[in-house]
Amino acid sequence: MPDVRSVLADAVMRLGERADAELLLLHVLQQQRGWLFTHADDVLDMDVQTAFAALVARREKGEPVAYLTGRRGFWTLDLEVSPATLIPRPETELLVELALQRLPPVTVCSVADLGTGSGAIALAIARERPRAQVIATDASAAALAVAQRNAQRHAIGNVAFVHGDWLAPLAGQYFDLIVSNPPYIEAADPHLTQGDLRHEPANALASGPDGLDDIRRIVRDARTHLHPGGWLLFEHGWNQGAAARALLAESGYTEVFTAKDLESRDRVSGASYFARLNS
Ligand code: GLN
Numbered sequence: 001m002p003d004v005r006s007v008l009a010d011a012v013m014r015l016g017e018r019a020d021a022e023l024l025l026l027h028v029l030q031q032q033r034g035w036l037f038t039h040a041d042d043v044l045d046m047d048v049q050t051a052f053a054a055l056v057a058r059r060e061k062g063e064p065v066a067y068l069t070g071r072r073g074f075w076t077l078d079l080e081v082s083p084a085t086l087i088p089r090p091e092t093e094l095l096v097e098l099a100l101q102r103l104p105p106v107t108v109c110s111v112a113d114l115g116t117g118s119g120a121i122a123l124a125i126a127r128e129r130p131r132a133q134v135i136a137t138d139a140s141a142a143a144l145a146v147a148q149r150n151a152q153r154h155a156i157g158n159v160a161f162v163h164g165d166w167l168a169p170l171a172g173q174y175f176d177l178i179v180s181n182p183p184y185i186e187a188a189d190p191h192l193t194q195g196d197l198r199h200e201p202a203n204a205l206a207s208g209p210d211g212l213d214d215i216r217r218i219v220r221d222a223r224t225h226l227h228p229g230g231w232l233l234f235e236h237g238w239n240q241g242a243a244a245r246a247l248l249a250e251s252g253y254t255e256v257f258t259a260k261d262l263e264s265r266d267r268v269s270g271a272s273y274f275a276r277l278n279s
Contacts, residue, residue, distance in 0.1 A: 084142035119147030241266030
């Protein structure tokens with residue numbers, strides 16, 4: 001009989017991943033995780049089996065689970081994602097933590113999130129700091145539409161979304177904190193042609209020969225958008241910490257630091273900036 005247990009066992013065998021199989025089946029059934037514990041013997045309708053088999057086949061061909069279900073959890077938020085957005089990564093929560101450390105809970109402050117994608121970073125900060133005014137930019141209108149739906153779905157009202165490249169749409173605006181998870185993979189990195197990365201937007205992943213093209217631009221341009229003593233924080237690759245710190249120091253930032261993710265890899269660098277009157 002095609003009960004939940006046997007249909008799942010078959011999918012786990014094909015995908016080699018129990019978690020992926022469960023997420024796809026729960027998505028078809030529109031159920032939460034706990035449902036599986038109590039329904040292992042349920043017989044599945046034919047249309048559910050067909051829909052599940054189609055998703056398993058797509059996963060077998062390499063499509064990321066998050067694009068198949070259209071969802072990914074980040075921080076405390078269940079977010080819509082689409083192939084127009086990067087899939088939020090758990091290591092990016094470090095960037096949110098470092099941002100929150102610099103944003104007092106009770107005072108009004110201004111934050112920009114550059115290249116927001118699904119809105120993950122901007123929405124997590126805005127949710128934790130209701131008095132922060134957050135502006136999220138993205139060069140992709142399709143990504144911004146996803147981010148905007150995520151804000152609406154979670155009733156997060158203190159984020160505004162603007163279309164454009166990095167700081168370009170923020171002319172004349174100043175922030176206490178600028179955050180970004182820009183593309184930072186080297187253009188020739190073979191990982192770009194493997195696994196989930198093949199399906200993610202290339203311009204959200206790769207950034208020139210050394211992966212630092214967009215980071216260089218953000219470090220340069222953020223200076224004219226920070227209040228005195230404001231902070232710039234950005235994510236980068238495990239092997240880019242020294243380069244990121246050098247860029248920040250050369251550009252006149254102070255309190256330059258790199259933070260490591262849970263796997264002890266360099267992951268986020270940041271610094272503060274005081275504009276100099278005669279430079
Ligand atoms: N951390 C991602 C990866 O290596 C890349 C994300 C990014 O470029 N911002 O898969």
